[in-house]
Every structure is written in structure tokens, then in C-alpha cells.
Amino acid sequence: xxxxxxxxxxxxxxxxxxxxxxxxxxxxxxxxxxxxxxxxxxxxxxxxxxxxxxxxxxxxxxxxxxxxxxxxxxxxxxxxxxxxxxxxxxxxxxxxxxxxxxxxxxxxxxxxxxxxxxxxxxxxxxxxxxxxxxxxxxxxxxxxxxxxxxxxxxxxxxxxxxxxxxxxxxxxxxxxxxxxxxxxxxxxxxxxxxxxxxxxxxxxxxxxxxxxxxxxxxxxxxxxxxxxxxxxxxxxxxxxxxxxxxxxxxxxxxxxxxxxxxxxxxxxxxxxxxxxxxxxxxxxxxxxxxxxxxxxxxxxxxxxxxxxxxxxxxxxxxxxxxxxxxxxxxxxxxxxxxxxxxxxxxxxxxxxxxxxxxxxxxxxxxxxxxxxxxxxxxxxxxxxxxxxxxxxxxxxxxxxxxxxxxxxxxxxxxxxxxxxxxxxxxxxxxxxxxxxxxxxxxxxxxxxxxxxxxxxxxxxxxxxxxxxxxxxxxxxxxxxxxxxxxxxxxxxxxxxxxxxxxxxxxxxxxxxxxxxxxxxxxxxxxxxxxxxxxxxxxxxxxxxxxxxxxxxxxxxxxxxxxxxxxxxxxxxxxxxxxxxxxxxxxxxxxxxxxxxxxxxxxxxxxxxxxxxxxxxxxxxxxxxxxxxxxxxxxxxxxxxxxxxxxxxxxxxxxxxxxxxxxxxxxxxxxxxxxxxxxxxxxxxxxxxxxxxxxxxxxxxxxxxxxxxxxxxxxxxxxxxxxxxxxxx
Numbered sequence: 272x273x274x275x276x277x278x279x280x281x282x283x284x285x286x287x288x289x290x291x292x293x294x295x296x297x298x299x300x301x302x303x304x305x306x307x308x309x310x311x312x313x314x315x316x317x318x319x320x321x322x323x324x325x326x327x328x329x330x331x332x333x334x335x336x337x338x339x340x341x342x343x344x345x346x347x348x349x350x351x352x353x354x355x356x357x358x359x360x361x362x363x364x365x366x367x368x369x370x371x372x373x374x375x376x377x378x379x380x381x382x383x384x385x386x387x388x389x390x391x392x393x394x395x396x397x398x399x400x401x402x403x404x405x406x407x408x409x410x411x412x413x414x415x416x417x418x419x420x421x422x423x424x425x426x427x428x429x430x431x432x433x434x435x436x437x438x439x440x441x442x443x444x445x446x447x448x449x450x451x452x453x454x455x456x457x458x459x460x461x462x463x464x465x466x467x468x469x470x471x472x473x474x475x476x477x478x479x480x481x482x483x484x485x486x487x488x489x490x491x492x493x494x495x496x497x498x499x500x501x502x503x504x505x506x507x508x509x510x511x512x513x514x515x516x517x518x519x520x521x522x523x524x525x526x527x528x529x530x531x532x533x534x535x536x537x538x539x540x541x542x543x544x545x546x547x548x549x550x551x552x553x554x555x556x557x558x559x560x561x562x563x564x565x566x567x568x569x570x571x572x573x574x575x576x577x578x579x580x581x582x583x584x585x586x587x588x589x590x591x592x593x594x595x596x597x598x599x600x601x602x603x604x605x606x607x608x609x610x611x612x613x614x615x616x617x618x619x620x621x622x623x624x625x626x627x628x629x630x631x632x633x634x635x636x637x638x639x640x641x642x643x644x645x646x647x648x649x650x651x652x653x654x655x656x657x658x659x660x661x662x663x664x665x666x667x668x669x670x671x672x673x674x675x676x677x678x679x680x681x682x683x684x685x686x687x688x689x690x691x692x693x694x695x696x697x698x699x700x701x702x703x704x705x706x707x708x709x710x711x712x713x714x715x716x717x718x719x720x721x722x723x724x725x726x727x728x729x730x731x732x733x734x735x736x737x738x739x740x741x742x743x744x745x746x747x748x749x750x751x752x753x754x755x756x757x758x759x760x761x762x763x764x765x766x767x768x769x770x771x772x773x774x775x776x777x778x779x780x781x782x783x784x785x786x787x788x789x790x791x792x793x794x795x796x797x798x799x800x801x802x803x804x805x806x807x808x809x810x811x812x813x814x815x816x817x818x819x820x821x822x823x824x825x826x827x828x829x830x831x832x833x834x835x836x837x838x839x840x841x842x843x844x845x846x847x848x849x850x851x852x853x854x855x856x857x858x859x860x861x862x863x864x865x866x867x868x869x870x871x872x873x874x875x876x877x878x879x880x881x882x883x884x885x886x887x888x889x890x891x892x893x894x895x896x897x898x899x900x901x902x903x904x905x906x907x908x909x910x911x912x913x914x915x916x917x918x919x920x921x922x923x924x925x926x927x928x929x930x931x932x933x934x935x936x937x938x939x940x941x942x943x944x945x946x947x948x949x950x951x952x953x954x955x956x957x958x959x960x961x962x963x964x965x966x967x968x969x970x971x972x973x974x975x976x977x978x979x980x981x982x983x984x985x986x987x988x989x990x991x992x993x994x995x996x997x998x999x
Contacts, residue, residue: 329434333425336438340421340445343782344414344455349406350785353913354457356878357789357925358392360909361385362409362457364918365396372396374548376557377905378918380897382932385905386561386570386925388544390498391459404916413461417454420465420682421445427472428686430479431650432693439767440689444681448777448793449619453678456786459500460678466496467507468682471653474511478649481521483529490536497541501575503679504541506664510656518652520644545571558931560905560924565931582669603672610666611677614799618722619792620677620684622774624662625714627684630691631655633707637694650690658683674792700752709745712766716741719773725797733776741769788877789906878910882985886914889948893917897945900989901937903927903968911950920946923968934970941992949975951988 353359357377365372367379374381375389385392394412402408421441429437444450453460470492477485489511496504512530519526548556548567562570577583604610612621631651638648661679665672691711698704716738723734747754747762754762777794889911893899899917902908908921922937923929932940940946951972980994 325429325434329429332438333429333434333441336425336441336445337418337422340441341414341418343445343778344417344451345411346782347784348410348414348455351410351455352406352785352787353878354406354410354787355789355791356787356909356913357905358385358395358457358459359409360905360912360919361389361392362395362399363404363913363916365389365392366399366404371557374557377560377909377921377924378898378912380918380920381557382898382918382920383558383905383924383929384560386574387459387500388498388567390495390544391462391500394462395457409457410455413454413457416461416465417445417450420450420454420468423465423468423472424682424685427468427475427650428689428693430475431647432690436689436693438689439692440685442771443623443688444685446771446775446778447620447622447678447681447685448774448781449675449678450681451778451781452619452786452791452793453675455782456675456791458675460675462499463496463503464678464682466492466499467504467657467679470496470507470511471657471682471686474515474653475646475650477515477529478518478520478644478646478653481519481525481529483532486515486529486533487536490533491540494537494540494542497537498544501571502579506661506679507657510660511653514649514652514656518644518646518649558924558929560921560929560931563930579670579672580664580668603670606667606669608666611662611680614725614797615792616674616677618725618777618794618797619674620680622719622722623684623688623715623770624680625718626711626770627658627687627691629707629711629714630695631658631687633704633711634691634694637698637704647694651687654683654686654690658687673790675790696751699748705749705751708748708751712741712745712748712770715770716745719769723773723776725799726795727798729780729795730776733772737769737772740765740772744769790876876906878906878913879987881910881914882987885911885984885987885989888982888984888989889915889917889919893947895944896947897940898947900948900950901946902950903972907950919950922971923966927968928966930967932971933967934974937971938974944993946992949979949990949992951976951981951990 361371361375361377361384364376364379364381368376368381370376371379371381372393373389375384375387375392377383377385394416395409398408398412399405402411421444424444425437425441427437428440450464453464470489473485473489473492476482477489493504493508512533516526516530519529521529545567548559553565559565559567559570561574563573604613604615610616611624631654634651635648635655638645638651641648658680661683665676665680692708695704695708699708719741720734720738723729723737744762744766747758748766751759751762780795781793889899893915897918898920899915900908900911901920901922902911903922904927905921905925908919912919920932922932924931937946949972975990975992978995979990979992980996981988981990983989
């Protein structure tokens with residue numbers, strides 16, 4: 272393994288920034304000439320052989336890594352059915368209407384949008400338009416994003432630290448449990464992770480040669496990531512901007528201009544859609560879901576912005592620190608420096624965080640005497656800055672926080688592992704470097720044991736293998752420079768095996784099961800976490816309750832949902848669906864917050880199970896109406912829409928708390944014959960999913976109950992909005 276440090280000699284593609292640390296790298300050997308009788312195939316040779324300076328095994332190994340990642344993520348992918356039916360319904364709508372495609376509407380009749388920008392939906396919509404509405408057509412783009420993220424991380428690390436380091440980084444990313452979960456799921460996080468990795472890669476390219484184009488492209492990536500998950504895309508902006516401002520190999524004045532150009536690229540690539548939506552007449556576009564004033568800017572800086580930090584998300588149901596007070600995050604778990612290591616989150620992402628931080632620290636110490644423009648050090652600062660900034664926000668944010676959000680950390684952890692291991696391995700004859708490697712390995716082994724021990728009945732032997740193997744490997748790393756080649760390679764192999772065994776096991780468990788609903792987790796059930804004792808519905812299953820519409824797929828998630836949650840009872844609060852995370856009782860429901868009607872009524876987190884009888888009822892003459900039905904809350908509406916293929920209006924958006932439509936608007940829709948049925952939730956209260964009893968959805972529900980005839984089908988009440996009650 273050869274680490275390409277910054278030297279005065281300019282290498283093939285590694286930049287020419289001088290550095291005073293590390294031995295000179297020998298010139299790269301010339302590429303071998305093609306055989307005389309072999310036809311010229313430049314592209315094929317380049318694809319298979321890679322760059323001239325790489326060893327011959329590098330490119331085949333890289334392609335093998337990508338193929339293995341693709342097959343791993345594709346395995347059993349249809350078990351998740353429609354996954355998160357909230358987004359799948361929007362994908363279906365976009366495949367039927369280009370207007371719904373552009374706005375990210377929940378239904379093809381464009382009543383209301385999802386509570387995010389639509390960029391993450393666009394690849395899925397195009398896939399469905401090409402292949403039809405199937406589980407794999409929806410989830411295939413996410414798999415390809417996962418493979419692409421692995422490729423980007425490999426490319427970023429290989430450029431300066433060699434192909435072996437790139438392969439380690441790519442493997443670490445591919446085998447991160449939460450990455451295996453979200454790159455097979457239809458939430459916006461997959462696209463966000465890919466674009467954040469691309470942005471970091473491009474900033475490192477800019478650190479190499481100081482060209483403005485790299486910063487402009489990085490800004491474009493971040494701007495487009497904003498159209499996937501709004502302000503979360505901006506979390507890494509401060510460290511990236513600071514690193515470039517300090518370390519770029521160009522004069523200060525030019526650095527300022529380049530950063531301004533990058534900022535302009537962010538504004539253009541992320542702002543064009545926002546400008547169109549804000550300027551579009553509200554009367555002819557769908558309501559902006561998640562907002563209280565039909566404004567995307569309000570959604571961005573409120574519910575999806577500052578509200579996530581302080582817990583004051585207007586229209587939310589769970590509440591955060593603004594309600595929980597103290598040091599807690601309300602219904603979203605305790606905040607603090609150890610949040611990412613907690614029972615519910617630790618097994619998702621934290622396996623290699625201690626090692627990444629140790630290697631980052633050791634690398635910065637090792638390069639402390641390097642020149643300001645050192646790209647070696649700059650690379651660590653870029654990935655490390657992105658990791659630490661995002662970790663701090665996740666650890667202390669008091670608003671809505673789900674375990675799967677941590678996939679954003681995976682593209683930052685993986686490069687630090689590969690780069691740090693490669694840099695210190697080159698200096699393993701130095702005591703400080705060998706002890707740092709040993710410390711990272713020891714931390715990984717001990718923490719892996721702790722994580723595996725949280726699932727006492729899950730491969731009970733594995734925790735001992737990880738602990739013993741890791742400690743033996745750590746001892747070997749201390750003396751690696753004095754061992755023979757065979758023993759040295761044995762230490763390397765044992766180190767990788769011990770480090771990746773735990774996350775690999777969790778990853779294999781994850782891909783072997785289906786995951787549905789709005790809250791999903793990777794790996795097995797753990798004590799004190801979701802799916803464990805008192806947990807919230809099983810790993811990956813989200814809140815206990817109903818399965819996805821027509822998606823009675825095998826797998827632990829749906830089974831545990833039914834076993835633990837079943838059909839919860841409703842109290843006066845009228846919360847549909849299962850309980851909120853962190854406050855579930857032994858039956859799996861949050862006390863006082865049960866579902867509505869049994870049978871087909873879905874919940875806040877999961878959708879409804881739609882019977883054949885209910886489907887037939889809604890499909891009857893559905894072409895005569897703009898919406899076949901309306902229901903409070905997006906997950907419930909999405910279930911019926913995906914089952915019937917007809918638009919279903921989600922009253923109040925995802926939470927049922929958005930003021931759309933108003934009672935007057937709904938009455939006009941009914942008067943004009945645009946809605947056929949209203950699907951009732953518990954007791955017909957209609958207080959909204961977590962909304963107050965006097966909210967818009969409550970008013971609509973009460974008005975319908977008082978004025979229209981109902982019919983019960985398979986335990987679910989449907990109000991026929993074309994059949995008013997008789998005067999008597």
C-alpha cells in the first residue's frame with residue numbers, strides 16, 4: 272500500500288501541492304503497451320486496468336466491490352413492498368401527472384405535496400414510468416445511489432491514499448447497517464448521502480489544484496441536495512468553506528471569489544425550483560405539505576428547519592425539546608454527546624465512529640508540520656469536519672429525529688477509516704503510529720462487543736469473536752513493523768475481519784427482511800431500543816400497527832408490528848396508528864394514543880391494510896371523480912391510493928395538521944362532485960393525526976359525520992359524499 276503524500280513532484284492526478292511531511296513518492300511507472308496483435312480498445316482497457324499508476328489488481332477489485340454492493344443491496348428488495356407508502360404514493364402520482372412530478376404531490380389530482388422538496392422522488396418516478404409501479408422499480412434508484420456513493424468514496428480516497436485504502440473505505444460504507452437500510456428504502460436520505468459525498472469529493476479536488484470549477488460543482492451538488500432534504504444539506508457547509516478558505520493553494524482574494532462562486536452555484540441549483548413554486552399562483556398548484564401558510568419557505572425554515580433544532584415544529588405530533596424540557600429530546604430520545612451511541616441508534620451507525628475519531632486525531636497530529644496547502648491534511652479536515660459537524664447537530668437537535676437519519680454520517684466515517692489506516696500503516700515503524708492503529712482497533716473491538724451484547728440472543732458467539740479477534744489484532748498492530756510478511760498480512764486480515772464482522776452481520780440481517788412504514792431501523796431488535804422490550808414495533812417496522820396496503824410481506828418487521836401492536840384502542844385524543852418512539856407501553860402503543868377504526872384504518876407512521884372489499888368499493892365509478900376518496904393523514908390516504916391506483920386526498924398532509932383543505936374548500940369539492948368517499952378514522956372525531964379537536968381536519972370530519980350516510984366494510988367506515996342524510 273502506497274500513500275501518496277503531498278510533494279513537490281506533481282503526480283498523474285493527485286495535484287502538485289508541496290508538502291514537507293512524508294517520504295518522496297517515486298514516479299509512477301509508465302503504462303504497459305498493448306500487445307501487438309491486440310486491437311485498440313482504450314475504453315475497455317481503461318475500465319478494466321484502471322490508471323497506469325495503480326497496481327493491476329486495483330481496478331478488478333474496485334469493480335468487484337461495486338458488483339458485490341449492487342447484489343447485496345438488490346437481494347430480497349421486494350420484501351419491503353412499497354416501503355414508505357407516503358413517498359411511494361407521491362411516486363405513483365408523479366408517474367401519472369407531470370405536474371405532480373414537478374411539485375412532489377401526494378396524489379395525481381395535486382391536492383397537497385409531501386413535506387420535502389421533490390428531487391429524491393424524481394429518479395423513482397422516472398423508473399416507475401419506465402418499468403411500471405412495482406416495489407423494485409421504486410427502490411432500484413436507491414440501490415444505484417448506494418452503489419454510486421461507494422464509488423465516490425472509493426475515488427476520493429484512492430486519489431491520494433491508494434486503491435487499498437479506497438477499497439477499505441468502500442467496504443466500510445457498503446457494510447454500514449443503516450446504509451444497507453436506506454439505500455434500499457425510498458426516503459430522501461439516500462440521495463442526500465450520495466450528494467454530500469460528491470460535494471466532499473469535489474472540494475478535495477479543488478484543494479488539489481485550486482480550480483474554481485470544482486467548487487462550483489460542489490455548490491451545485493449541495494444545492495441539489497437541498498432539493499432532496501432542505502437545510503440538512505447545509506450542515507457541512509461551514510467545515511467545507513473553512514477548510515477551503517484556509518488550505519486552498521491560491522491567493523486569499525481568489526479564494527474569496529471562488530467561495531462566492533460556489534455559493535452562487537448553491538443558490539442557483541437549489542433555488543430555481545423554490546422560486547418557481549413561490550411565484551406560482553397558489554390557487555393553481557398543490558398546497559405545500561408540512562407548512563401552515565402554504566409556503567415552501569416557511570416549511571424550509573420552520574418545520575424542516577429551526578424546528579428540528581429547537582423542537583418547536585409547528586404542526587408536528589411528537590414534540591421535541593421544546594416540550595420535553597431538560598436534557599431530553601421529548602418523544603425523540605435524550606439529547607447529548609452520547610446520543611449516537613444509545614441503544615436505539617448505536618447499532619445503526621456507531622460501530623466505527625470511535626476508530627474514525629482516533630484515526631482522524633492521529634492523522635492531524637502526524638501532518639501537523641505539513642504546509643498549509645497539504646491535500647493530505649485537507650482531506651482529513653474535509654471528511655472529519657463534515658462528520659463532527661453532523662454528529663454535533665444530530666446529538667443535540669431537540670426536534671424530530673429518527674435512527675435512519677444517521678445514514679448521513681456513513682459517507683464521512685468510511686473515508687476516515689480508509690485514509691487513517693493507510694497513512695498510519697505507512698508509518699507503522701514509528702511508535703506513535705503503531706499505537707494509534709492499536710488504539711483504534713481496541714476501541715472498535717470493545718465497542719463492537721458492547722453493541723452485539725445489546726442483543727443477547729443474536730449470534731451470541733459473535734461478540735466474543737469480535738472482542739478476542741480485535742484485541743489480538745491490536746497487539747499485532749503494535750509490532751507490525753517487526754513481523755514477517757506472512758504474519759503482517761495475517762494481522763491486517765484479522766483487523767479487517769474483527770472491525771467489519773459486527774456491522775456486516777447487522778447488514779445481512781437488514782437485507783434479509785422487509786422494512787415498511789415511516790420509521791425503520793437496521794439490524795436485530797436490541798434491549799432498550801426500538802423493537803426490544805418496550806420498544807416501538809420492531810426493527811424497521813416503525814410504530815406497531817398495520818401492514819402496508821396489500822404488502823403482507825414476510826419478514827420480522829411486519830410480523831412484530833402485528834404481534835406487538837395489533838390494532839390499538841383509541842382514546843379521546845384520537846391519535847391514529849401506533850405510539851410515538853420512546854414512549855411505548857408493553858403493548859406497543861403510546862398510552863392514550865391509539866389507532867382509529869380497526870381493519871383498514873392506518874396510522875401516523877404506517878399505512879392501512881386495504882381489503883379487497885374496500886378496494887372494490889373505492890374503484891367503483893372512480894373515474895367519475897377527481898378523488899376516489901379523502902382521508903385524514905397522508906399514510907392512510909397513501910394506502911388506499913396505492914391499492915386502487917386512483918387519487919386519494921390526504922386531508923391535513925402527513926400529520927393531519929396542515930390547514931388544507933379548509934372546511935369551505937372541502938364543501939365546495941363535495942358540492943362539485945369531486946370526491947366520492949371519506950374514509951373515517953376512529954370514532955369519526957377527525958381531530959387530525961395529533962391535531963387538536965378544533966383543527967381543519969376535525970371540522971371536516973365532524974361535518975361529514977353529521978351530513979352523510981356511512982357504510983362499514985371490513986371494519987372500516989366509509990362515508991359516501993354523494994349520499995346526504997335524509998332530512999329526518
